[in-house]
Amino acid sequence: MALRHSEATWKGTLREGSGTMKLGSGYFEGPFTFASRFEEAKGTNPEELIGAAHAGCFSMFLSALLSGKEYKPTSIHTTAKVHLSAGPTISKIELHCEAAVPGLDDAGFQEFALQAKAGCPVSKALAAVPEIVLVAVLI
Numbered sequence: 001m002a003l004r005h006s007e008a009t010w011k012g013t014l015r016e017g018s019g020t021m022k023l024g025s026g027y028f029e030g031p032f033t034f035a036s037r038f039e040e041a042k043g044t045n046p047e048e049l050i051g052a053a054h055a056g057c058f059s060m061f062l063s064a065l066l067s068g069k070e071y072k073p074t075s076i077h078t079t080a081k082v083h084l085s086a087g088p089t090i091s092k093i094e095l096h097c098e099a100a101v102p103g104l105d106d107a108g109f110q111e112f113a114l115q116a117k118a119g120c121p122v123s124k125a126l127a128a129v130p131e132i133v134l135v136a137v138l139i
Contacts, residue, residue: 008032021049038088047090051080054122058095061120065112066101074100092131100139109138 010019015034021044022029036043055078066073078097085091095117101109113136117123123132 021046038084047082047084050090050122050126051082051093054082054093054095054120054126055080057120057122058097058116062097062099062112062116065115065119066104069112071101071104071112074102076100090126090129092133093126093129094133094135096135096137098137098139104138106138110136 005024006022007024008019008021011017018031018033020029020031030044032043032045033041035041037045037047058080059076059078062076062078063073076097076099078095081094081096082090083092083094097113099109099113104112113134117132117134126132
């Protein structure tokens with residue numbers, strides 16, 4: 001399997017400093033600050049990147065599960081809301097998935113979605129998060 005890497009650089013103090021995060025592939029590089037992480041300022045933050053990784057991993061894993069049982073999803077769209085609480089700690093992640101899967105009923109889809117939530121590698125890596133909520137909608 002592949003080895004992936006990313007990097008971050010931080011300069012200065014926590015409140016006045018700033019940094020950049022960069023994906024090893026070069027497809028994303030973005031600034032982050034105290035304000036972009038703990039307030040609503042411009043820039044990215046680690047939790048936003050974790051959310052993107054979780055949404056992407058869940059979507060791909062769900063597709064793999066469906067495809068393995070001969071279902072061919074036409075689209076899977078997942079969003080992730082990552083809650084950063086006091087501590088700071090990630091206290092909750094809300095996954096919301098909408099998928100079009102011809103020939104699959106809602107009950108079957110819910111089973112696949114729960115399997116994907118439990119089995120995707122990023123969900124496993126985030127096992128310390130106290131609550132990961134999933135809303136899965138078959139469209």
